[in-house]
Amino acid sequence: DIQMTQSPSSLSASVGDRVTITCQATQDIRIYLNWYQQKQGKAPKLLIYEASNLELGVPSRFSGGGSGTHFTLTINSLQPEDFATYYCQQNEHLPLTFGGGTKVDIK
């Protein structure tokens, strides 16, 4: 199985900060890496698919990059509504697997 490792597991940031979360895969997954945001008590929401494609309706301050085994999610100018937990997920190989999550909270 492909293991997905996110770092950091948590971070504290201020409104307006630029935040970067990384996701590392144990095998080459080409561009088949997706990012989700989950707020407390809510279902996850797709932000980025296939490494760098912004899902419809997601603000442009979110961006994704990378390929192969190393990927990033960047939030430019963090907003109050962005405080949440973020997960990466690969869909190159079965079983589909998620990273352990990165909790972004207020400094």
Next chain:
Amino acid sequence: EVQLVESGGGLVQPGRSLRLSCAASGFTFDDYAMHWVRQAPGKGLEWVSGINWNSGSFDYADSVKGRFTIARDNTRNFLYLQMNSLRPEDTALYYCARGPLSTGWFQYFQHWGQGTLVTVSS
């Protein structure tokens, strides 16, 4: 509007069975692969199982293989998860999720239900 509504969760003793259902609406159900994803209390997301549009392809996480069975009814727009030999570690919120319109079914999850809680405890 895409809607996915899960039901069937509850408290069940270890070793017993439960069947989850997901009612889909707002889209052409048999155009899409469907998946179950779970989240144990306070933990991360775990893909459980997925099935392609015509039930010809499906798979499971190793943790549930041989115990859980995914199925779909394209005439009624329902997705199911039959869960047998339940264990305490199966305790989780189970989400139904839909992928994008695609020929493949190894997917990302574009739409999610609100989940149904399964608690396995004596």
